[in-house]
Amino acid sequence: MADATVNGPHANAAVSPRGAKPTRRLSGRNIMIYGTLAVVCLYYLLPLWVMVMTSLKGMPEVRLGNIFAPPLEMTFQPWVKAWAEACTGLNCDGLSRGFWNSVRITVPSVIVSIFVASVNGYALINWRFKGSEVFFTILIFGSFIPYQVMLYPMVVMLRELGLYGSLTGLVLVHTIFGMPILTLLFRNYFASMPEELFKAARVDGAGFWRIYFHIMLPMSLPIFVVALILQVTGIWNDFLFGVVFISKAENYPMTVQLNNIVNSVQGVKEYNVNMAATMLTGLVPLIIYFISGKLFVRGIAAGAVKG
Amino acid sequence: MTHSIQVKDLTLNFGAMSVLKNMNIDVAEGEFIVLLGPSGCGKSTLLNCLAGLLDITDGEIWIKGKNVTWAEPSDRGIGMVFQSYALYPQMTVRGNLSFGLKNAKMPKAEIDKRVARAAEILQIEPLLDRKPAALSGGQRQRVAIGRALVRDVDVFLFDEPLSNLDAKLRSELRVEIKRLHSRLNNTMVYVTHDQIEALTLADRIAVMRGGIIQQLAAPQEIYNRPSNLFVAGFIGSPSMNFLHGATVDGGAAFQFAGSKISLAGYEGGAILERSKAILGLRPEHLHIQDHAEPGLTIPAEVEIDEPMGADSLVWLEAEGGLQMSVRVPVERRMASGTKVHLKVDISKASIFDTGTEQRV
Numbered sequence: 241m242a243d244a245t246v247n248g249p250h251a252n253a254a255v256s257p258r259g260a261k262p263t264r265r266l267s268g269r270n271i272m273i274y275g276t277l278a279v280v281c282l283y284y285l286l287p288l289w290v291m292v293m294t295s296l297k298g299m300p301e302v303r304l305g306n307i308f309a310p311p312l313e314m315t316f317q318p319w320v321k322a323w324a325e326a327c328t329g330l331n332c333d334g335l336s337r338g339f340w341n342s343v344r345i346t347v348p349s350v351i352v353s354i355f356v357a358s359v360n361g362y363a364l365i366n367w368r369f370k371g372s373e374v375f376f377t378i379l380i381f382g383s384f385i386p387y388q389v390m391l392y393p394m395v396v397m398l399r400e401l402g403l404y405g406s407l408t409g410l411v412l413v414h415t416i417f418g419m420p421i422l423t424l425l426f427r428n429y430f431a432s433m434p435e436e437l438f439k440a441a442r443v444d445g446a447g448f449w450r451i452y453f454h455i456m457l458p459m460s461l462p463i464f465v466v467a468l469i470l471q472v473t474g475i476w477n478d479f480l481f482g483v484v485f486i487s488k489a490e491n492y493p494m495t496v497q498l499n500n501i502v503n504s505v506q507g508v509k510e511y512n513v514n515m516a517a518t519m520l521t522g523l524v525p526l527i528i529y530f531i532s533g534k535l536f537v538r539g540i541a542a543g544a545v546k547g
Numbered sequence: 548m549t550h551s552i553q554v555k556d557l558t559l560n561f562g563a564m565s566v567l568k569n570m571n572i573d574v575a576e577g578e579f580i581v582l583l584g585p586s587g588c589g590k591s592t593l594l595n596c597l598a599g600l601l602d603i604t605d606g607e608i609w610i611k612g613k614n615v616t617w618a619e620p621s622d623r624g625i626g627m628v629f630q631s632y633a634l635y636p637q638m639t640v641r642g643n644l645s646f647g648l649k650n651a652k653m654p655k656a657e658i659d660k661r662v663a664r665a666a667e668i669l670q671i672e673p674l675l676d677r678k679p680a681a682l683s684g685g686q687r688q689r690v691a692i693g694r695a696l697v698r699d700v701d702v703f704l705f706d707e708p709l710s711n712l713d714a715k716l717r718s719e720l721r722v723e724i725k726r727l728h729s730r731l732n733n734t735m736v737y738v739t740h741d742q743i744e745a746l747t748l749a750d751r752i753a754v755m756r757g758g759i760i761q762q763l764a765a766p767q768e769i770y771n772r773p774s775n776l777f778v779a780g781f782i783g784s785p786s787m788n789f790l791h792g793a794t795v796d797g798g799a800a801f802q803f804a805g806s807k808i809s810l811a812g813y814e815g816g817a818i819l820e821r822s823k824a825i826l827g828l829r830p831e832h833l834h835i836q837d838h839a840e841p842g843l844t845i846p847a848e849v850e851i852d853e854p855m856g857a858d859s860l861v862w863l864e865a866e867g868g869l870q871m872s873v874r875v876p877v878e879r880r881m882a883s884g885t886k887v888h889l890k891v892d893i894s895k896a897s898i899f900d901t902g903t904e905q906r907v
Contacts, residue, residue: 436633436706439600444647444694445621454646458637 295319295515302511318512322520326513328500329489335517337490338497342476342524344407345493349414350471354464357419361426362452366438376427383420391484398485405487413485414475422467429463430456465532473525494521550609551576551702551734552597557606559589559596559758566592567758570606576701577732581745584755585781590738593755594704597736598627611701621650623702626695630707632687634679640690641675644697665696668727685716692727705737709744721747742782746770754778771895772814776904779827779897785860787897788833788871790826790845794818794898800842801826801898804866809842812894815907823901830860831874832895835887844888847871849881863887 290307295318297311324334331337363369364376394413395404403409433456441451482493492500498521502514552574559567567589574580582590595601597608599620607616615623634643641662648658666672669689679687688708695703708724709717725748728735739745745752746766753763754777762774773779779787792803794810798818801808803826810818839846847863852875859877864870873889875881898907 434631434633436629436631437635439595439598439620440627440629440633440694441635441646442600443598443620443625443627444698445619445650446646450650455635 291515291519295512295519297512299508299510299512318510319516319520321510322501322513322517326501326517328492328497328504331490335494335497335501335520338492338494339520341407341491341497342494345410345414345482346472346475346524349411349418349475350468352411353415353418353422353471354467356415357422357467358426358457358460358464359452360419360423361428361430362456363448364423364427365430366435366451367448376423379420379423381420383424387417387480391480395484404485405491407486407491410481410485410493413481414471414478417481418471418474422471425467425470426460426463429460433459469528469532472528476524549576549612550574551578551611552736553607553609554593554597555607555609557593557596557608558604559592559601560604565758567596567603570758570760572753572760572763574734574736576734579728579735579737579748579750581749581752582736582738582755583742583745583752583781584740586740588755589758590740590755591706592758594627594706594736594738597623597702598625598704599623621647624700625702625704626698626700627704628688628691628695628706628708630710632679632684632691632711634687634690634694636679639676639678640671640682640693643679643690644675644693647694647698661697661699665693668696668730669693684712685720688712688720692724696731701734703733703735705735705739707738707740709739709741717744724748742784746782754781756781772906773827773897774906776825776827776899779899779906783829785830785872787827787829788869790828790865790869791901792824792826794821794824796820803845804869806845806866807842808845808891808893810893810898813896813898814894815898818898818907821900821907824907825899825901827897827899828871828891829895830872832892833871833873834890834892835861835873835875835879835881836890837887839888840890844890847887847889849883849885849887851883852881854880863889865889 293310294302294307296314296316298313298315298317301312322334323336323339325332326334360379364372398404398409398413401409403412437455438451441455446454477495478493479495479499482496486492486496489500498517501517550573552572554570554572557567557570558565570593572580582593584590592601596603597610599615599618603616607614609615610623610625613624620627634640635646638646644662644665645658648661662675663672666675669692671686671689671693674682674686674690679690682690688711691708705724709720712720721744724735724737728748737744737748749766751763752766752769754761754769756777762769762778764772764774769778770782773782773787776789780789790801790803792801794800795802795807798820799810801810801824808826836844845865847865850862850864852862853860854877857877859875859879861873861875861881862870863873871889881887899905900907
């Protein structure tokens with residue numbers, strides 16, 4: 241009996257498994273899962289494949305109609321043409337014009353809207369004033385109203401301000417339309433931060449802006465990344481506001497210009513150029529996603545905890 | 548005696564709800580005041596009002612002879628320590644300590660001097676360049692105290708500073724806070740729900756309930772002569788034994804079930820004759836003996852005893868099924884079912900009026 245007690249642990253050690261848990265790679269279950277995933281992947285990647293392949297072909301090859309086949313003679317000419325030579329209306333300097341217009345629209349819109357919304361959220365949580373809840377409710381209500389309802393009044397307002405048709409006007413529109421959802425995002429994130437931290441900073445003599453820049457900002461990088469991604473992709477991909485609020489073709493953002501290139505009814509349909517132009521337009525949001533995907537997920541999760 | 552903090556008719560309402568009602572407290576310079584009470588009694592709220600983190604509805608707050616009712620928190624001459632430490636996570640310990648001084652635009656040399664002094668007092672010098680995440684709970688709370696210390700203020704406000712620590716660390720830091728107080732001799736206002744902290748630290752304790760101060764007195768006074776039933780029941784562990792009965796013979800005796808207890812030697816006001824009264828007896832003010840003494844003892848039967856190391860608690864059932872506890876020396880083991888008599892030390896007892904719940 242005494243022996244058994246002494247040997248007990250060793251006996252157990254011999255029986256217990258060592259090393260990594262063995263797995264059967266090719267179980268029926270796994271085949272099902274990976275098979276399904278592969279099919280779905282193929283389904284979603286096929287259009288991209290077609291686009292890339294077509295954009296690398298010359299027009300004679302495109303006319304053969306083998307859309308899945310890789311190019312026999314690879315050429316980057318369609319990309320060059322899409323970027324620098326394609327014509328929309330009277331301008332024949334390609335998408336580059338639209339690209340820079342979009343940059344001029346997106347950068348200020350993103351910066352201004354995120355800054356204002358984060359200060360809004362911070363004030364609504366930490367510096368409550370009489371009626372702050374009502375103010376917040378009204379702001380949130382704004383996100384439920386369909387854009388189409390506000391388009392015409394907005395055009396009139398911009399006209400009265402003398403901003404209709406200008407890039408500045410469009411920046412203003414994007415900033416305003418981003419406000420409800422961004423404020424909600426920041427408010428909820430700041431609400432999840434410990435209140436005592438804010439109190440400690442006040443006892444330490446920090447004011448509104450000092451607390452915002454020295455305490456709140458450094459602690460909320462994830463939510464700023466979320467807001468950045470939401471705004472950059474949203475504003476970059478916007479088509480409706482670009483068409484409505486820009487009156488001169490030379491000021492059109494990239495999306496509108498892309499539409500004008502692809503949908504032009506004169507001349508030959510240059511599918512290869514269209515494909516290249518489309519991919520060029522989609523590149524910016526794609527790059528943003530790749531760079532900040534990890535932070536994005538973390539920020540969404542953090543903001544979701546408390547409402 | 549100069550006043551450090553004076554609270555005059557302080558009232559605080561949240562909408563229709565009254566949180567603090569017409570409060571008056573005078574705190575002497577260098578005094579250690581503990582605000583004690585169950586959760587929701589308004590003790591932390593009162594502290595936040597003193598700090599200026601909540602705007603009060605009515606009344607005045609004076610600190611060091613200045614009316615600070617509407618002053619900014621940083622202009623009140625207070626330092627505050629929070630339950631969750633509330634250290635700025637992205638700053639080092641040094642950054643945490645100097646943040647407030649930088650806000651006050653103090654010259655760098657003076658900041659360094661003060662930080663060094665606070666670090667020396669709290670023995671956190673080796674931690675100065677670490678971030679809060681790399682500190683233990685006890686170290687974090689020390690830094691939080693340091694943040695109040697560097698401000699070189701007259702009044703320290705503590706908001707349940709030890710609640711997040713484990714029992715051992717809590718008692719260590721408790722002693723340290725007491726040592727700090729005797730060294731600095733600042734006025735300290737300390738919020739807690741832990742009566743041990745209150746009894747050990749305080750010069751005076753303010754027991755609060757429902758936004759009203761029930762009693763403001765020295766710990767021994769609160770313990771021995773609780774002003775009402777709530778204070779009597781809240782302070783002391785296990786709680787005071789309450790015997791529901793009546794005072795008879797013109798207030799000379801207490802009638803409880805079949806026993807009549809003489810009230811000769813009671814320290815308090817005129818007892819009078821009351822048809823309903825409560826006799827409060829602390830577990831250590833009862834003595835177990837095996838013979839009855841008329842007018843001095845209550846018969847009871849032992850249920851269980853709980854040895855607690857230093858002493859033992861005996862739980863008994865008295866007449867009328869009343870549960871009572873008595874503290875006895877640990878050597879004295881009591882068998883369940885033993886019939887005994889409890890001798891009452893009436894000089895340490897409290898009598899409460901059943902209607903008003905006030906001590907007589």
